[in-house]
Amino acid sequence: MKTIGIIAEFNPFHSGHKYLIEKAKKITNANNAIIICSGNYVQRGTPAIFDKTLRAKAAILNGADVVFELPVIYSTASAETFARASVKFLDLLGCVDYLCFGIETDNIKALPTLAKILTNEPEDYKNMLSMYLKNGFSYPKARSKALSDYCSENNILNSLQVSQIIDQPNNILAIEYLKSLRVFNSKIKPVAIKRQGAGYNSSDLGRGFASASGIRNEIINNKPIENYIPDNCLNLYSDSEYLSTEDFSEILGYKLITEKEFDKYYGISKDLSNRINNYKSDFTGISDFIKDLQSKNYTYAGISRALLHIILDIKTEDVKEFIDDNYMKYGRLLAFNNRSSILSSIKENSSIEIVSKFSTYYNQAQGLTKKMLDIDLKADNLYRMIYMTKYNKSIPDEFKRQIYIL
Structure with missing residues (x-):
């Protein structure tokens, strides 16, 4: 069976x-x-x-x-x-x-290869990733660029092939x-x-x-x-x-006006916490607020998850505890x-x-x-x-x- x-x-x-x-x-x-x-x-x-x-x-x-x-x-x-x-x-x-x-993708055989690189993280790849992150790219974009560069330099896949694979959600x-x-x-x-x-x-x-x-x-x-x-x-x-997302706007709005430190929540850095504080006085709803917070460093989905963690009170230390305890x-x-x-x-x-x-x-x-x-x-x-x-x-x-x- x-x-x-x-x-x-x-x-x-x-x-x-x-x-x-x-x-x-x-x-x-x-x-x-x-x-x-x-x-x-x-x-x-x-x-x-x-x-x-x-x-x-x-x-x-x-x-x-x-x-x-x-x-x-x-x-x-x-x-x-x-x-x-x-x-x-x-x-x-x-x-x-x-x-x-x-x-x-139709290039199914490339997926295990890319997975192996991202699991092992060769030194050249890590250096490329670090460079793109320092240049202000969001992590998903930096990873995509670093992976494309690494694969091209090592004759694994060309940049177009990598981007066509790595830029698709599934x-x-x-x-x-x-x-x-x-x-x-x-x-x-x-x-x-x-x-x-x-x-x-x-x-x-x-x-x-x-x-x-x-x-x-x-x-x-x-x-x-x-x-x-x-x-x-x-x-x-x-x-x-x-x-829908907007049904939760009042809950988030309340949390925004009653709190100042948001980096305790899962997926929120000190920089994003500061950005939330800088924009929260203009909050009218979740969708528009996500657009306000978006930048080269932060994706729409990443911000959406971060705000949901504020709403649901999901903290970084809690998630780490669960992961360390065998998930x-x-x-x-x-x-x-x-x-x-x-x-x-x-x-x-x-x-x-x-x-x-x-x-x-x-x-x-x-x-x-x-x-x-x-x-x-x-x-x-x-x-x-x-x-x-x-x-x-x-x-x-x-x-x-x-x-x-x-």
Whole structure:
């Protein structure tokens, strides 16, 4: 019995995600698909458009067998930490044979090469990276330029080939997955699958599979999305209201006027903290504030994540503590297919506890485990409160949340 692992956000789940699960199972001849999914907040530094249980349910209805939640400190982290924690999660489950992921490039063979360079960091590469960082480039841009220079000078790939790979979001994540597998010396085998249809951030909905970004725009603009999602998701989405970044603006605004030192938060340097203080008097909303803070040194996504960490009170010292403590202590179930036997296999082989009843596990938790649960709980309570305030609807809290079982 073969099992694939997929790391995802499903924000929202769409036909391209269904294709990935089906294709991955087919080419690996796997029986089961385990999903590590972001909860109510995602890696681009925003709230998920729909609640985590709804998105997990959509996955189970379309080929996934088990969906676990990735803790919020990792789901909102940089690509490297997001990938590292997710791969570690799959490794600790003890029964995953393949890690399957989408890529934009046709040059699949180049990905392991780039991953090896970025893992080993040869001295020449480090010197190039340091030079670009000193010249004021953001880390992602500096890394891209340094990698291009290093590969060109060593006749590995030319600059155009490197930039075409490293500048695409799914390729970046793919490289981070490969790096993580190397770092952990994992037995899980990587399987790259060419992305079909629109690119990751594309708003183009007219060819093949649409991107999650394009579908989110349609939802926000109250436009039909039935052509881009599985049929069994239509009622799920039509019966659900969405949240957006701007819904959290008042929370951030309050934090900005009540605090001055922001470099304690994960992803915020002293320089960015000063920049936040310099611009906060003009704050009118999150999206415009991110644009105000943007510069050569800071990307939109990086700032978005940083501001979300202020909102959610996620501090650098906490994240470091969790990473140093082997990343994961538990795997919280969001949904599973009762017809699959994979959950029993996970429980037999996993090195971490599987959480099916949150209240019982929470009440017994101690130390760093309790601390991680508290950070997730606070973040989920905020998501819930903003949703209920916006729509004047009551929804269950985390202690009453039901795991979806097909």
